Amino acid sequence: MRIIAGKHRGRRLIGPADGTTTRPITDRVKENLFNRLHSLGVLGYGRVLDVFCGTGSMGLEALSRGAEHCTFVDQDRRVIAGLEQNLDALRIGRERARIVKGAALPPIWAAPLPDGAITLALLDPPYALAADPAPLDRLLDAIGPKLEPGGVAVLRTPADADARPVAGYDGPASFTYGGMTLHFYQRPLPDEPDDQDGSQPG
Secondary structure: OOOOOOOOOEEHHHHHOOOOOOOOOOOOHHHHHHEEEEEEOOOOOOOOOOOOHHHHHHHHHHOOOOOOOEEEEOHHHHHHHHHHHHHHHOOOOOEEEEEOOOOOOOOHHHHHOOOOOOOEEEOOHHHHHHHHHHHHHHHHHHHHEEEEEEEEEEEEEEEEOOOOOOOOEEEEEEEEOEEEEEEEOOOOOOOOOOOOOOOOOO
């Protein structure tokens, strides 16, 4: 695993020794993912969530590309240890990274987050969870109010798993790469107010 762009471009990341705890995303898919996020205007600033984060590859990529802060969520102590080593190796201080050491579901950890404070949420649940979409729908429900208008949540699932529309989001727009699919959900931007007097701009 490595960071492919930004301040920490090319830096190798520490992963679990046995290689069975996480499912690292390939460089090609990561590049496509972040290109789409760039086109949606949600890179280079703001606060990020990396949920089911593993050793933090996706959140660290976002930080490398200019995100101000990332909250990492995972319950596996082995991968959290790797994440902490990666943060230290990249000299990313804890003022820019918060680690929630606990279960992502149910999403009680999200309750204290201010509404409208998050730009991007990256959700990479164990593939076994995709067999029942209801818990992931509840996760998206919980995260939705925390996203800023236009903010994006990306859900990674097996290619054969369907992702359903979720109230409060546009989408999903889904893109399949080999055995995985990335589903992009976006919070709608507020409607511009109608011109009250019907006059045209001068």
